[in-house]
Every structure is written in structure tokens, then in C-alpha cells.
Amino acid sequence: MSDIQKKRIYWSLGFLFFSLGIAYLLWPKQVLEPVSVDRVFSNAPWAKPVPNLPPLAGVGEVRAENCGRCHTEIYQEWKTSTHANALSDIQFQSELTKSSSPKWLCLNCHTPVANQRENLVNYLQNGDYKLPIEEKNPHFDPKMKSEAITCAACHVRLDEQGNSYVIGANGNTKPPHPVRIQPEKLKDRCLDCHNANYELDDQLVCAFKTGKELQSSKSTHGKETCGSCHMQEIERKFVKSELGTPVRTGHKHAFIGGGVPKRFDLYEKQIPGGYQIGLKVDPILWDLAKDKLEYSVSFKNEKAAHNIPTGDPERFLLGRVSILDARGKLLEKKEIKFGQEWEWYPKARLIADTRILPGETKNWNGSFSVPSSPAKVVLEFYHVRLKESNAEYMRKGNDLATEEFKRMISKIEDHYPFSSIVYKEEVDLRTHKRKLYSPKELIRISSDRRGE
Ligand code: HEC
Ligand code: HEC
Ligand code: HEC
Ligand code: HEC
Ligand code: HEC
Known part of the structure; x- marks a missing residue:
């Protein structure tokens, strides 16, 4: 083989590897383009958890356990609820831990605050819900994770300055923490999870229509909201009596539903x-x-x-x-x-x-x-x-x-x-x-x- 022939072979081989290299660099980018979760799931409030919430002034970490230091009775009721048990639910764990389950999505409704999540998902490879791009969450709070649908899921949000505040429904109270009175926002929160209709693909479909069903029963049930029946009114102090607040019209927080609790010991709490x-x-x-x-x-x-x-x-x-x-x-x-x-x-x-x-x-x-x-x-x-x-x-x-x-x-x-x-x-x-x-x-x- 002449030198020229040899050179030609080296050149061709070199060119081949070079092309392969370029193709390798270009190919995966085209196939695995990150697309933001917001773009893929527009109008789906459950596509992301509530953003990380910093400690609440006058309270500290936004854990239910901390709210429970003052709101003792509400905390005890909530502890017995299916909401508080939505992560430890055995059926949920069984389904969640199947290799086919889109865990990041399931957790958005069953542990809905970012502080409860080791990893956060803001992007999906190619916009595919089965290919989430996970990022470590520096604000992860393992204690709060186990609280599942915790108080903050409904009650705590970020203000314009990025500070946590409590959403209330009454006013004329003197809490030691910032509060904004937004009753509609609080009551409508149920629908974010209980009225989710979405076809992820041919087999995975989310078909909770309780909100729609309620809407179409307006003629018989008037202006009732989910809470009218699932958070019954009760006259009591909102906080433990040492704090000297008056008795007001409050609401039970046991969120009882169809009478089938998640553990046998919870039966006695149903009535x-x-x-x-x-x-x-x-x-x-x-x-x-x-x-x-x-x-x-x-x-x-x-x-x-x-x-x-x-x-x-x-x-x-x-x-x-x-x-x-x-x-x-x-x-x-x-x-x-x-x-x-x-x-x-x-x-x-x-x-x-x-x-x-x-x-x-x-x-x-x-x-x-x-x-x-x-x-x-x-x-x-x-x-x-x-x-x-x-x-x-x-x-x-x-x-x-x-x-x-x-x-x-x-x-x-x-x-x-x-x-x-x-x-x-x-x-x-x-x-x-x-x-x-x-x-x-x-x-x-x-x-x-x-x-x-
Ligand atoms: C240090 C005691 C304390 C802690 C801790 C605390 N609260 Fe309060 N909260 C109060 C007091 C006191 C009130 C006013 C009660 C009253 O005047 O009847 C109140 C009122 C409220 C109200 C009703 C506001 C309204 O006007 O409707 C909500 C809702 C609330 N708190 C939620 C929370 C949540 C959620 C947490 C945990 C993130 C929390 N609180 C932690 C003491 C506390
Ligand atoms: C849009 C919010 C949402 C998402 C996302 C979601 N769930 Fe749920 N899940 C709910 C609600 C709401 C209920 C209770 C429904 C009811 O009682 O009407 C529930 C109930 C359940 C139950 C209990 C069923 C029963 O009959 O008691 C299991 C198990 C469960 N979900 C598993 C999953 C799994 C696995 C995923 C992910 C594939 C998932 N969920 C995703 C909202 C959600
Ligand atoms: C962040 C999502 C989310 C929000 C917000 C939410 N729920 Fe739920 N709810 C769930 C999930 C998930 C379950 C089922 C958990 C399970 O079965 O393990 C559930 C279960 C229930 C149940 C069934 C309890 C039982 O034992 O049968 C009732 C009733 C209920 N929710 C009422 C409400 C009401 C009322 C509101 C609004 C004040 C509300 N929920 C807001 C996610 C949510
Ligand atoms: C007028 C009263 C009323 C209103 C309003 C109401 N519910 Fe119910 N709900 C009930 C009753 C009663 C049951 C028990 C039904 C049964 O199984 O016999 C129930 C059961 C449930 C269950 C358990 C379902 C099951 O099959 O195990 C869930 C979840 C629930 N409700 C969620 C909601 C949500 C979310 C809303 C608002 C969109 C709502 N409810 C509005 C009265 C009401
Ligand atoms: C699933 C949503 C949800 C969760 C979880 C939740 N709440 Fe509430 N809470 C509400 C709604 C809705 C109201 C307003 C009811 C109304 O005025 O009709 C309310 C009302 C209140 C009030 C005002 C007094 C009353 O009873 O109406 C306090 C205080 C309160 N919640 C504290 C808490 C604490 C503390 C926790 C956790 C231990 C908690 N809530 C968990 C939805 C929730």
C-alpha cells in the first residue's frame, strides 16, 4: 500500500470518527430536548407542587406539627384524616412503587408542597412525562414529607416578597403570623386535586370529576362547597385556650368521605x-x-x-x-x-x-x-x-x-x-x-x- 493510499485511509477513518462525533453531539440534543413542565401541562395546577415555602414569621417551619402547637384540636382532627395519611396509604405506596408509575406526578397531589420533595421536576426530556429531569431540592424537609396533605398545602403561600403567609377565611383575628383573608381561594383549593381530568396517554388517565359533579348539582344543592359537607361547622376556639381567644364558628378538619378509612384504627374516628x-x-x-x-x-x-x-x-x-x-x-x-x-x-x-x-x-x-x-x-x-x-x-x-x-x-x-x-x-x-x-x-x- 502506497503512502498516499495509507493517508487516504487514515483521512477517511478520521473523517468517519469526526462525523460520528458530531452526530453523537447533535443527535441526543435533538432527541432529548428538555421541555418545561409548565409548557407540557398548561392549566394543570397539580403538575407542580406548591413552591418551596420559607419559615413562617411567628411560627417557624411550615410543618403541620408546628401549626399544631397552637391549633391543637384542628391538628388532632387532621391527623386522623385521609389527607394526613395520603402518603402512608398502603394502596398508594403499592401503586407508587411500580416501575411504571410517574412518581413525580403522583406525589404532586399526595405530598403537594415542594418542601416535602427530595427532588423537583421542572423539565421533561422531550416533554415526555415518563422522562422527568430531577433536580435536588435544597429545602427538602423529611419531617414534612410524612405529613402528606399538610396544612400548608391549603393554607400557606408566598407573598410578593417571597415570604410565607397564611390564607384565612375569617378576619378580625389576631394571629401571631401573617394572614390574608381569601375565603374563596381557600375553599376552591379542593378542586385542584379533586377535579382533575387529564389523559396522559392511552392507558394513564386521571378522571376525578367531583368538582364537575358538584357544579351540575347546583339546582339541588345550591351554593354548597366541598367544605359545606366535609368540614362541618363547629363552635370552638381556633387555638388552645391558654391563648385567650374567643369561641368562633370554625370547621372540622377530619375530611371524612365514604366511610372507608385507610387503617383499621381510624374507624373509631369516622363518626x-x-x-x-x-x-x-x-x-x-x-x-x-x-x-x-x-x-x-x-x-x-x-x-x-x-x-x-x-x-x-x-x-x-x-x-x-x-x-x-x-x-x-x-x-x-x-x-x-x-x-x-x-x-x-x-x-x-x-x-x-x-x-x-x-x-x-x-x-x-x-x-x-x-x-x-x-x-x-x-x-x-x-x-x-x-x-x-x-x-x-x-x-x-x-x-x-x-x-x-x-x-x-x-x-x-x-x-x-x-x-x-x-x-x-x-x-x-x-x-x-x-x-x-x-x-x-x-x-x-x-x-x-x-x-x-
Ligand atoms: C404560636 C401560635 C400559632 C401557630 C404556631 C400558628 N397559629 Fe394560626 N393562629 C393563631 C392565632 C392566635 C390565631 C387567631 C385565632 C383567633 O383569634 O380566633 C390564628 C389564626 C389562624 C387562621 C385563621 C385566620 C382567619 O382569620 O381565618 C388560620 C387559617 C391559621 N391560623 C393557620 C395556621 C397555620 C396553617 C399554621 C402553621 C403553618 C399556624 N396557623 C400556626 C396562632 C398560631
Ligand atoms: C390530580 C391529583 C392527583 C394525582 C396526580 C394523583 N392522585 Fe391519587 N388521588 C387523588 C385524589 C383526589 C384521590 C382521592 C379521590 C377520591 O377519594 O375521590 C386519590 C386517591 C388515590 C388512591 C386511593 C384510592 C382509593 O380508592 O382509596 C390511590 C391508591 C392513588 N390515588 C394513587 C395514585 C397514583 C399511583 C398516582 C400517580 C399515577 C396518583 N394517585 C396521582 C389525586 C391525585
Ligand atoms: C393537594 C391535593 C388535595 C387537595 C387540595 C384536597 N384534597 Fe382531598 N384528597 C386528596 C387525596 C390525594 C385524597 C386521597 C388520599 C388517599 O386515598 O390516600 C383525598 C381524599 C379526600 C376525601 C376522602 C376521604 C375518605 O376517607 O374517603 C375527602 C372527603 C376530601 N379529600 C375532601 C377534600 C376537601 C373538602 C378539600 C378542600 C377543602 C380537599 N379534599 C382538598 C388530595 C387533595
Ligand atoms: C351536600 C353535601 C356534600 C358536598 C357539597 C360534597 N360532598 Fe363529598 N360526600 C358527601 C357525602 C354524604 C359522602 C358520602 C357518600 C357515601 O358514600 O354514602 C361524600 C363522599 C365523598 C368522598 C368519598 C368518595 C368515595 O366514594 O369514597 C369524597 C372524596 C368526596 N365526598 C369529596 C368531595 C369533594 C371534593 C367535594 C366538592 C367538589 C364534595 N365532596 C362535596 C357529601 C357532600
Ligand atoms: C385540604 C385543605 C385544608 C387543609 C389540609 C387544612 N385546612 Fe384549615 N381550612 C381549610 C378551609 C377550606 C377552611 C375554611 C373553611 C370555611 O371557612 O368555610 C379552613 C379553616 C381553617 C381555620 C379557621 C378556623 C376554622 O376552623 O374554620 C384554621 C385555624 C385552620 N383552617 C387551620 C388549619 C391547620 C392548623 C391545618 C393543619 C393541621 C389545616 N387547617 C389543614 C382547608 C384546609
């Missing part, structure tokens, strides 16, 4: 926290002729200004009519479900929705052919959060969860109520006597149940 069933159920009608029993059940969504159930698409209300013999043995039962049905593949799609609309009355009729002497008819309603089939799916796949959560997920039925019984009525077919279970009795039965 004091303000739980009430949304349905008004008429006494069951029945007719026993020869070997046939006909029944008719009528119930109305009287107390919820939104569908029952609302929120998470997995939930449903299960109605059950059963016939028992004299010894209490089940002879036969009939069931009916009210909820949503989704098809997830190839594209998430709501295919049926039998939930009970605000003000709507449902009638359910049926009949049994009665085999032997029936003694009792029983009508029950269950509010179901988690089905056994989904629990089984969780027990199988939670590789990224911490050891503590893995252990709990593997025995989820011992830690996590799947459903609650919210209505029960028994009729003795011979004496025609009725027994209606009280909310207290139902809560006790529910807290003793395990699994479905």
Missing part, C-alpha cells in the same frame, strides 16, 4: 369526624307467596352533592338482599353494583357508569324462589374501595417498595380496609319486625371485617 351515608334508603318491601319471595328496594342520593361513589374509578357500592333460615344460615342472595366500568386496553375508556347521581332515586326489584322455610330478609349496602382481585395484583408486584411496606402489602387485608358496610336492615318474616343497624353498630362491624 366523630362527621361521617354520614349519602343514601336515604326506604324500608325494604317484600311479598312472600308460596315458594316465591319478591322484594323491592328504593334509595336516593340525598346527602352527597356528587355521584356515589365519586373519585377513584375502582370504587363501587354493592347492594345485597339475602334470605336466612331460622339459624341464620344464608339460603340465597342477590347482588347489584353501582359504579364505573372502564376498559383499559387498547385505550382507557369509560364503558358504563351506574353511579347514583345527586338527587337520583334508584329502584331495585327482584325475586327468589325459596327452597326451604325462610326466616329473615336482610338488606345491606357496602362501600367498596378495593377488590380482592386488585389486592392480589398488589401482593404480587411491589418490588420497589421499602421492606416495611412490602411486608404490609403482602398482608394488605390485615392493615387496609377494603370496604365498609354502610347500611343494614333485617326483617323477621314471621313477626314482621324490622331491625335497622345504627351507624355506630355498622362502624363496629366494619372494623372487625378483613378483606372483601
Whole structure:
């Protein structure tokens, strides 16, 4: 090979590597261009957490624990709420720690203040929600992280100078911390998380429409806000009595919902926290002729200004009519479900929705052919959060969860109520006597149940 030929080869090789180098430098930039979260998710208040909040004058770090030094009763109520338990929720941990879950997005609603986040996401590679660019957060507060939907998520914001202030709803109070009276802002905050409709991709869809449901019930429920029912009024001092403030009209902070708490020990807090069933159920009608029993059940969504159930698409209300013999043995039962049905593949799609609309009355009729002497008819309603089939799916796949959560997920039925019984009525077919279970009795039965 001549020198010229050799040189040519070196040159060509050199050129080849040079071109590859240039291509390498240009290629990834084109493919992985960072796009800001604000641009990808415009109009989605949950796309980012509340910005880092510096210590609040007169209080210190904006942790719930600190607010609780003075607002003792509110703090104790809030501690029992699903909000305060939204991060330690076993089902949430199980879903969050699947490798496919967009953790940064999930956390924006379940731990919504930047101080609660080790890492912050301001940019996405190529605008893809699955490729977040994480930056360390120098203001991360691990204590505050565990508080999940903490006081500051609703109550603390930054003023024009970048100082923290409290959003209040009353005025004429003398707090030791800065406060601005913005009642509408405070009350509308619920919708940021409870009215989120968004299609991330074909399978991942956020479909919380409780705000829309409330909007369309205006004719029956007037000007009610979420708080009208979920933060009941209560006459008390806003702070511990040593501070000498007057009794005012305040609000419970237990945020009780459908009566299915996140831990068994929280059942006892449901009624004091303000739980009430949304349905008004008429006494069951029945007719026993020869070997046939006909029944008719009528119930109305009287107390919820939104569908029952609302929120998470997995939930449903299960109605059950059963016939028992004299010894209490089940002879036969009939069931009916009210909820949503989704098809997830190839594209998430709501295919049926039998939930009970605000003000709507449902009638359910049926009949049994009665085999032997029936003694009792029983009508029950269950509010179901988690089905056994989904629990089984969780027990199988939670590789990224911490050891503590893995252990709990593997025995989820011992830690996590799947459903609650919210209505029960028994009729003795011979004496025609009725027994209606009280909310207290139902809560006790529910807290003793395990699994479905
Ligand atoms: C050192 C005691 C103290 C601490 C700590 C404290 N507060 Fe207060 N706060 C008060 C007092 C006192 C009032 C006035 C109560 C009154 O006059 O009835 C008040 C009033 C309020 C109000 C009602 C304002 C209105 O007019 O509607 C809100 C809301 C509030 N605080 C939230 C918070 C939050 C959130 C925190 C924690 C970040 C916090 N507070 C920490 C003492 C405290
Ligand atoms: C930052 C997001 C966020 C905001 C703001 C918010 N919530 Fe929630 N809320 C949640 C999440 C997340 C859950 C469910 C947590 C879970 O199941 O672990 C929840 C659950 C609930 C529940 C169900 C409780 C139960 O046990 O069934 C009620 C009721 C509720 N919220 C009411 C409200 C009201 C009223 C407001 C406004 C005053 C509000 N929420 C504001 C995120 C939020
Ligand atoms: C007129 C009273 C009323 C108003 C207003 C109201 N709710 Fe409810 N809500 C209820 C009742 C009653 C229940 C319990 C329903 C049941 O399961 O029987 C409930 C249940 C819930 C649940 C639990 C759902 C479930 O299926 O487990 C959530 C979450 C909730 N409400 C959120 C909200 C939000 C957010 C708003 C505002 C957009 C709101 N509610 C407005 C009365 C109300
Ligand atoms: C999910 C949102 C949310 C969370 C979390 C929350 N609050 Fe509130 N809070 C409200 C709303 C809404 C009101 C106003 C209710 C009204 O006036 O109708 C309120 C009212 C108050 C008031 C005025 C008195 C009263 O009871 O109406 C105080 C004080 C207060 N909150 C303190 C706290 C403290 C302390 C925490 C944490 C332990 C906390 N809040 C957590 C939404 C929230
Ligand atoms: C837009 C705010 C928002 C985002 C983002 C969000 N959630 Fe939630 N999540 C909620 C609210 C609100 C509830 C309670 C709904 C209700 O009770 O109606 C909830 C409830 C839950 C529950 C409890 C369901 C039940 O029936 O009790 C789980 C589990 C959960 N979320 C997991 C996730 C996961 C995993 C992600 C990320 C893929 C995520 N969430 C993202 C707002 C959000």
C-alpha cells in the first residue's frame, strides 16, 4: 500500500470518527430536548407542587406539627384524616412503587408542597412525562414529607416578597403570623386535586370529576362547597385556650368521605369526624307467596352533592338482599353494583357508569324462589374501595417498595380496609319486625371485617 493510499485511509477513518462525533453531539440534543413542565401541562395546577415555602414569621417551619402547637384540636382532627395519611396509604405506596408509575406526578397531589420533595421536576426530556429531569431540592424537609396533605398545602403561600403567609377565611383575628383573608381561594383549593381530568396517554388517565359533579348539582344543592359537607361547622376556639381567644364558628378538619378509612384504627374516628351515608334508603318491601319471595328496594342520593361513589374509578357500592333460615344460615342472595366500568386496553375508556347521581332515586326489584322455610330478609349496602382481585395484583408486584411496606402489602387485608358496610336492615318474616343497624353498630362491624 502506497503512502498516499495509507493517508487516504487514515483521512477517511478520521473523517468517519469526526462525523460520528458530531452526530453523537447533535443527535441526543435533538432527541432529548428538555421541555418545561409548565409548557407540557398548561392549566394543570397539580403538575407542580406548591413552591418551596420559607419559615413562617411567628411560627417557624411550615410543618403541620408546628401549626399544631397552637391549633391543637384542628391538628388532632387532621391527623386522623385521609389527607394526613395520603402518603402512608398502603394502596398508594403499592401503586407508587411500580416501575411504571410517574412518581413525580403522583406525589404532586399526595405530598403537594415542594418542601416535602427530595427532588423537583421542572423539565421533561422531550416533554415526555415518563422522562422527568430531577433536580435536588435544597429545602427538602423529611419531617414534612410524612405529613402528606399538610396544612400548608391549603393554607400557606408566598407573598410578593417571597415570604410565607397564611390564607384565612375569617378576619378580625389576631394571629401571631401573617394572614390574608381569601375565603374563596381557600375553599376552591379542593378542586385542584379533586377535579382533575387529564389523559396522559392511552392507558394513564386521571378522571376525578367531583368538582364537575358538584357544579351540575347546583339546582339541588345550591351554593354548597366541598367544605359545606366535609368540614362541618363547629363552635370552638381556633387555638388552645391558654391563648385567650374567643369561641368562633370554625370547621372540622377530619375530611371524612365514604366511610372507608385507610387503617383499621381510624374507624373509631369516622363518626366523630362527621361521617354520614349519602343514601336515604326506604324500608325494604317484600311479598312472600308460596315458594316465591319478591322484594323491592328504593334509595336516593340525598346527602352527597356528587355521584356515589365519586373519585377513584375502582370504587363501587354493592347492594345485597339475602334470605336466612331460622339459624341464620344464608339460603340465597342477590347482588347489584353501582359504579364505573372502564376498559383499559387498547385505550382507557369509560364503558358504563351506574353511579347514583345527586338527587337520583334508584329502584331495585327482584325475586327468589325459596327452597326451604325462610326466616329473615336482610338488606345491606357496602362501600367498596378495593377488590380482592386488585389486592392480589398488589401482593404480587411491589418490588420497589421499602421492606416495611412490602411486608404490609403482602398482608394488605390485615392493615387496609377494603370496604365498609354502610347500611343494614333485617326483617323477621314471621313477626314482621324490622331491625335497622345504627351507624355506630355498622362502624363496629366494619372494623372487625378483613378483606372483601
Ligand atoms: C404560636 C401560635 C400559632 C401557630 C404556631 C400558628 N397559629 Fe394560626 N393562629 C393563631 C392565632 C392566635 C390565631 C387567631 C385565632 C383567633 O383569634 O380566633 C390564628 C389564626 C389562624 C387562621 C385563621 C385566620 C382567619 O382569620 O381565618 C388560620 C387559617 C391559621 N391560623 C393557620 C395556621 C397555620 C396553617 C399554621 C402553621 C403553618 C399556624 N396557623 C400556626 C396562632 C398560631
Ligand atoms: C393537594 C391535593 C388535595 C387537595 C387540595 C384536597 N384534597 Fe382531598 N384528597 C386528596 C387525596 C390525594 C385524597 C386521597 C388520599 C388517599 O386515598 O390516600 C383525598 C381524599 C379526600 C376525601 C376522602 C376521604 C375518605 O376517607 O374517603 C375527602 C372527603 C376530601 N379529600 C375532601 C377534600 C376537601 C373538602 C378539600 C378542600 C377543602 C380537599 N379534599 C382538598 C388530595 C387533595
Ligand atoms: C351536600 C353535601 C356534600 C358536598 C357539597 C360534597 N360532598 Fe363529598 N360526600 C358527601 C357525602 C354524604 C359522602 C358520602 C357518600 C357515601 O358514600 O354514602 C361524600 C363522599 C365523598 C368522598 C368519598 C368518595 C368515595 O366514594 O369514597 C369524597 C372524596 C368526596 N365526598 C369529596 C368531595 C369533594 C371534593 C367535594 C366538592 C367538589 C364534595 N365532596 C362535596 C357529601 C357532600
Ligand atoms: C385540604 C385543605 C385544608 C387543609 C389540609 C387544612 N385546612 Fe384549615 N381550612 C381549610 C378551609 C377550606 C377552611 C375554611 C373553611 C370555611 O371557612 O368555610 C379552613 C379553616 C381553617 C381555620 C379557621 C378556623 C376554622 O376552623 O374554620 C384554621 C385555624 C385552620 N383552617 C387551620 C388549619 C391547620 C392548623 C391545618 C393543619 C393541621 C389545616 N387547617 C389543614 C382547608 C384546609
Ligand atoms: C390530580 C391529583 C392527583 C394525582 C396526580 C394523583 N392522585 Fe391519587 N388521588 C387523588 C385524589 C383526589 C384521590 C382521592 C379521590 C377520591 O377519594 O375521590 C386519590 C386517591 C388515590 C388512591 C386511593 C384510592 C382509593 O380508592 O382509596 C390511590 C391508591 C392513588 N390515588 C394513587 C395514585 C397514583 C399511583 C398516582 C400517580 C399515577 C396518583 N394517585 C396521582 C389525586 C391525585
